[in-house]
Amino acid sequence: MDLVKASFEDCDFLNSIIFNEFSYTSPSVKKIKLRLSIPSLYIFKVVEDNEDVGFFELESVSSNIIRLNGLAVLPNFRNRGIGSFLLNSAIEFAKLNNFSEMVLLVKKDNLSAKNLYLKFGFVFSGLHSALIDDCVVEKYSLSLTGVRGI
Numbered sequence: 001m002d003l004v005k006a007s008f009e010d011c012d013f014l015n016s017i018i019f020n021e022f023s024y025t026s027p028s029v030k031k032i033k034l035r036l037s038i039p040s041l042y043i044f045k046v047v048e049d050n051e052d053v054g055f056f057e058l059e060s061v062s063s064n065i066i067r068l069n070g071l072a073v074l075p076n077f078r079n080r081g082i083g084s085f086l087l088n089s090a091i092e093f094a095k096l097n098n099f100s101e102m103v104l105l106v107k108k109d110n111l112s113a114k115n116l117y118l119k120f121g122f123v124f125s126g127l128h129s130a131l132i133d134d135c136v137v138e139k140y141s142l143s144l145t146g147v148r149g150i
Contacts, residue, residue: 001082003089006043006055008033013045013052021072024133042093046086053077056090066094068104083116091120095144102144108136
């Protein structure tokens with residue numbers, strides 16, 4: 001598996017995976033191109049056997065807090081450790097860039113994502129103030145001070 005910083009050439013892949021996993025964001029290639037040019041956003045993809053199979057997006061929300069906006073793996077590539085690889089890579093990126101905390105939102109009923117986040121040490125920090133896709137959304141956070149990857 002290789003982690004690669006996403007570029008404009010990846011917009012079709014990113015649009016497809018974001019549409020399938022986060023359709024409520026109304027993704028488009030144009031929006032993704034714009035997001036790729038925002039300095040406070042960091043978008044990476046994972047490549048396995050020359051195929052794009054997953055991604056994550058991080059956003060600097062303050063000088064010491066980074067938010068995981070999204071992480072997804074194509075359905076045919078799940079349960080192979082790619083999600084763990086992506087999350088570990090996101091955490092390492094945040095630590096290398098001197099962030100002290102990572103935060104994220106996840107739908108309450110997304111048990112597979114929540115289990116992954118809990119495995120990496122994220123802790124529940126409250127309910128989000130709005131519903132997403134008519135679902136309750138939970139907030140999680142991870143202190144990056146002294147954290148080691150899995």
